[in-house]
Amino acid sequence: MSLMKSATRTAEKVSGNAEPGRPVLSVRNLRKHFVRSNGAKVPAVDGVSLDVAAGECLVLLGPSGCGKTTLLRSIAGLEHPDSGEILIEGRRVYSSEARVDRPPQQRSLSMVFQSYALWPNMSIFDNIAYPLRQRGVARGEVRSEVERICSLVGIGEVVSAYPNHISGGQQQRVALARALVSGDSLVLFDEPLSNVDAKVRKDLRVELTALQSKFGFAAVYVTHDQEEAMELGHRIAVLERGTVAQLADPRTLYSLPVSHYVATFVGSANELEGQVESVTPDGAVISTPLGKVVAGRAGLDVEAGSTAVAVFRPERARVVAEQPTGPNAWPVTYRSEMFSGNHAEHVVTRDHVIYRVWSDGVSAPPAPASEAWMCVDPADVHAFRPRSDANG
Structure with a gap:
């Protein structure tokens, strides 16, 4: 077949x-x-x-x-x-x-564990065949099913080996094959x-x-x-x-994260905490140590006079040499560039606070210790009530 x-x-x-x-x-x-x-x-x-x-x-x-x-x-x-x-x-x-x-x-149901949970005294074939034998599947069909699933997950060449004789990646494939063969x-x-x-x-x-x-x-x-x-x-x-x-x-x-916790746990983010000056259908204005921040996306629990955190992704911000027009432009000191292959991470500071900005890494970065401007579109800034504490 x-x-x-x-x-x-x-x-x-x-x-x-x-x-x-x-x-x-x-x-x-x-x-x-x-x-x-x-x-x-x-x-x-x-x-x-x-x-x-x-x-x-x-x-x-x-x-x-x-x-x-x-x-x-x-x-x-x-x-x-x-x-x-x-x-x-x-x-x-x-x-x-x-x-x-x-x-x-x-x-x-079947389960694949972090530890693989393979029996060290059983061959790869026997580890994968175990759930089928427990269900009383005929010997010939067990062999046929195990061989098929091993071919599908790319471990056909190690079926006669034992778990401690194969790599971690191969062991993980064995655990997956054992889960899938149960159907x-x-x-x-x-x-x-x-x-x-x-x-x-x-x-x-x-x-x-x-x-x-x-x-x-x-x-x-x-x-x-x-x-x-x-x-x-x-x-x-x-x-x-x-x-x-x-x-x-x-x-x-x-x-579109719904809370400060989600926004900062999922992906990288810059955070600016401050007092909410005003809230409108178009967002919120927050007074922060960096300056005024216009957040185009404000949570329903953000109210004027309350404390809020403005959050924006590094790839949504820019670092430029000249002051741009419009809101959300703040003077910063350019510190360094870290090239990661698919993007460049620019590190800037203001009053000893670090902010990160990502770019495609094509353009030459500013000189270290030079003055620059960090800016971000209000539509890319979220405002949330601060999370109270982290999970333990």
């Missing part, structure tokens, strides 16, 4: 489990608390609701302690929530109201690429995206890596203290 026919057959096996229009995964008002040594309850997952469709990759993004891993483990059945509901392919696998809490092996419509990923080097990680992201397109499985992917989230996620849920701070596609999340 050809490789494409093999992929098609397995894809039909996966996507055929889900009814058209019905989410593969539904999470409803899920809550999970942990108790500290002093008896205080700490919300790890606090009223989270979300859906994941067939063929969709939903990324759970956030810093350590935000609840993303607890949420993933609750979906997998490795944590026991306090309340809420989880449905996979329309079937309740957890419900506090109906008193349902199915174990992981009864949830029709489950939902695959969970717990920071699966964090243990491989940057080049392999980039290559595996491309492969993972291609494999999901072929197989059509729904995926929930946990990471703290923003670039990884942007490249893999059809949608991204940014978590903050156990809640979903924003759920959107990568472009919307980056261009």
